[in-house]
Amino acid sequence: MTAVMAAGDSGSLSLGGLLSSLEKARLHIDSDEDDFGFLAELLKSRELQALVHVHNKISRTKKVCQPLLSNAEDIGISIMREIHYRTIPSSDAIELFAILQSPHLQGVLQAHDSIAAKDFVPHLPEIPVEVDEDEETVKIVQLVKSNEPMGATIKQDDNTGAIVIARIMHGGAADRSGLIHVGDEVQEVNNLNVLGKTPGDVLKILMQAEGTITFKLLPAGSSAYLRESKVRVRAYFDYNPKEDKHIPCKEAGLPFKKKDILHIVTQDDPYWWQARREGDRNMRAGLIPSRQLQEKRILAQRQDQTANGQIAGMRPKSPGCRPSPKVKKIIYDASESEDFDREEVATYEEVARLYPRPGLPRPIVLVGPPGVGRNELKRRLMALDVDKFRTPVPMTSRPRRPGEVNNRDYQFVSRDELEEEASAGTLVEHGEYKGHLYGTSSVTLKSMINAGYVVVITPHYQALKYLRTAEFKPYVIYVKPPTLAVLKETRMAAHARSTFDENNSRGFTEDEFRDMLKAAARIEFHYSHWFDEVIVNDELSSAFELMVSGVNKVETEPLWVPASWVQ
Numbered sequence: 001m002t003a004v005m006a007a008g009d010s011g012s013l014s015l016g017g018l019l020s021s022l023e024k025a026r027l028h029i030d031s032d033e034d035d036f037g038f039l040a041e042l043l044k045s046r047e048l049q050a051l052v053h054v055h056n057k058i059s060r061t062k063k064v065c066q067p068l069l070s071n072a073e074d075i076g077i078s079i080m081r082e083i084h085y086r087t088i089p090s091s092d093a094i095e096l097f098a099i100l101q102s103p104h105l106q107g108v109l110q111a112h113d114s115i116a117a118k119d120f121v122p123h124l125p126e127i128p129v130e131v132d133e134d135e136e137t138v139k140i141v142q143l144v145k146s147n148e149p150m151g152a153t154i155k156q157d158d159n160t161g162a163i164v165i166a167r168i169m170h171g172g173a174a175d176r177s178g179l180i181h182v183g184d185e186v187q188e189v190n191n192l193n194v195l196g197k198t199p200g201d202v203l204k205i206l207m208q209a210e211g212t213i214t215f216k217l218l219p220a221g222s223s224a225y226l227r228e229s230k231v232r233v234r235a236y237f238d239y240n241p242k243e244d245k246h247i248p249c250k251e252a253g254l255p256f257k258k259k260d261i262l263h264i265v266t267q268d269d270p271y272w273w274q275a276r277r278e279g280d281r282n283m284r285a286g287l288i289p290s291r292q293l294q295e296k297r298i299l300a301q302r303q304d305q306t307a308n309g310q311i312a313g314m315r316p317k318s319p320g321c322r323p324s325p326k327v328k329k330i331i332y333d334a335s336e337s338e339d340f341d342r343e344e345v346a347t348y349e350e351v352a353r354l355y356p357r358p359g360l361p362r363p364i365v366l367v368g369p370p371g372v373g374r375n376e377l378k379r380r381l382m383a384l385d386v387d388k389f390r391t392p393v394p395m396t397s398r399p400r401r402p403g404e405v406n407n408r409d410y411q412f413v414s415r416d417e418l419e420e421e422a423s424a425g426t427l428v429e430h431g432e433y434k435g436h437l438y439g440t441s442s443v444t445l446k447s448m449i450n451a452g453y454v455v456v457i458t459p460h461y462q463a464l465k466y467l468r469t470a471e472f473k474p475y476v477i478y479v480k481p482p483t484l485a486v487l488k489e490t491r492m493a494a495h496a497r498s499t500f501d502e503n504n505s506r507g508f509t510e511d512e513f514r515d516m517l518k519a520a521a522r523i524e525f526h527y528s529h530w531f532d533e534v535i536v537n538d539e540l541s542s543a544f545e546l547m548v549s550g551v552n553k554v555e556t557e558p559l560w561v562p563a564s565w566v567q
């Protein structure tokens with residue numbers, strides 16, 4: 001039996017006409033009465049009539065119901081952002097903001113995007129088909145060749161040598177036709193038998209073909225179709241398929257940059273996932289290396305680099321070689337080698353949108369190399385609104401100095417108390433300096449967050465491992481030093497005080513600037529995947545402005561965070 005399928009048939013159906021043709025045919029065809037009875041019942045059934053009614057209604061509508069995009073929700077957010085940054089928004093803009101912010105409209109936009117991305121197909125059980133052993137069911141599929149790639153890849157079946165569909169790209173022409181599935185065997189292309197041909201031969205035929213291309217396909221045994229997953233990930237590396245020797249089809253690859261949010265459409269293949277860049281209007285998915293493949297690649301690359309000594313400078317120094325600590329304040333008690341002990345292979349992180357929670361602001365965490373200006377930025381931010389921004393007072397075991405006030409400058413506690421807190425794991429960071437312990441209590445931090453303050457902290461970068469949790473949901477800003485030349489110029493012009501000098505009595509030395517840049521390189525190498533924002537602290541006023549707009553963004557916009565923080 002040959003079933004001819006054509007996408008987009010919009011002709012109206014008449015069940016009455018079909019029924020009378022069936023009655024007429026009954027007299028001439030020698031067939032089982034039961035079969036005729038079954039068909040007649042089906043054509044008379046109310047369910048089928050209702051379906052046909054809906055079909056006819058839709059097909060009579062002049063407008064073609066095709067989604068123009070699948071990122072309406074993102075566009076809504078961009079408009080809200082645009083309105084938010086207007087100094088004096090018009091009343092219409094304010095009204096639009098309120099409409100876009102309403103959960104109902106956001107739900108509608110989300111539903112629209114799911115439908116546009118075909119993220120709605122229910123899992124139906126397979127319909128058992130009884131096929132005559134000698135008879136093969138083939139399907140004829142026609143696709144119109146255009147500038148857009150076909151959205152399918154082919155390969156030669158290892159066992160049978162037949163040409164089969166290897167992959168269907170989500171949202172591509174083949175996928176949209178709904179008629180081609182992974183595993184379908186290609187028998188003919190434009191009436192040319194492809195039996196015994198290689199995938200290369202078939203590609204040549206396809207390249208030479210013009211207009212409509214007709215495929216004769218033998219459907220795969222299982223018609224497992226693709227269902228889009230809802231997984232979003234943040235990529236932690238740059239990817240260019242053109243430079244990837246191993247990708248099955250370079251044209252089908254999806255290039256992306258570190259920190260891009262990707263919508264993973266399928267993870268069926270252990271090595272090659274299909275994804276779209278979030279917010280990309282192009283509904284066609286592309287191939288990207290799976291987490292498993294990328295982890296293997298990174299580990300192999302690191303082994304090579306280590307063997308060639310390329311990352312030797314990044315490796316932990318032996319204790320004997322470590323320079324004596326110069327940091328004035330808290331010396332965090334984790335050694336540099338901790339970076340390596342806990343090192344993970346950063347490939348993708350599953351993310352979800354976290355909407356601002358009124359009365360429960362996210363803490364702002366400033367990290368960066370010592371001396372870069374985190375405390376200066378924090379001080380300026382706190383001065384903007386003393387009732388809104390707070391910073392926890394650190395604890396110390398050192399005796400109170402004249403003029404110091406308990407709970408303002410430090411919480412003065414005994415060494416035993418601090419040690420107990422540290423071993424109970426209730427400190428987000430702690431360290432020892434000149435024989436005295438210092439630490440920041442996670443209890444204080446939590447109570448400030450729960451009281452509705454925007455907490456601003458400047459912990460040691462290694463504390464990120466303990467802070468970046470669902471409990472605190474921090475927004476991490478990395479304060480990056482500018483180039484050596486700009487560092488020297490800006491700090492000298494501002495008579496900046498060296499934080500490496502205990503008394504803050506002198507400016508930074510050239511060596512200290514160089515140390516700052518070295519520390520920055522190390523922090524970026526190990527922790528950059530955790531930064532929500534990077535601010536280069538060159539001109540203090542512009543760095544501060546960037547920080548203020550980052551802080552505003554956290555309060556007003558849904559932002560991507562690890563998926564586990566949202567569940």
Ligand SMILES: Nc1ncnc2c1ncn2[C@@H]1O[C@H](COP(=O)(O)OP(=O)(O)OP(=O)(O)O)[C@@H](O)[C@H]1O
Binds near residue numbers: 498500537539
């Ligand atoms: N962009 C800048 N231009 C000029 N001077 C700056 C700039 N940023 C910071 N400074 C100055 O540099 C000095 C060190 O800054 P700050 O105390 O904020 O460093 P820090 O990152 O908190 O260091 P540490 O982590 O060692 O405490 C201060 O005198 C500060 O005013």
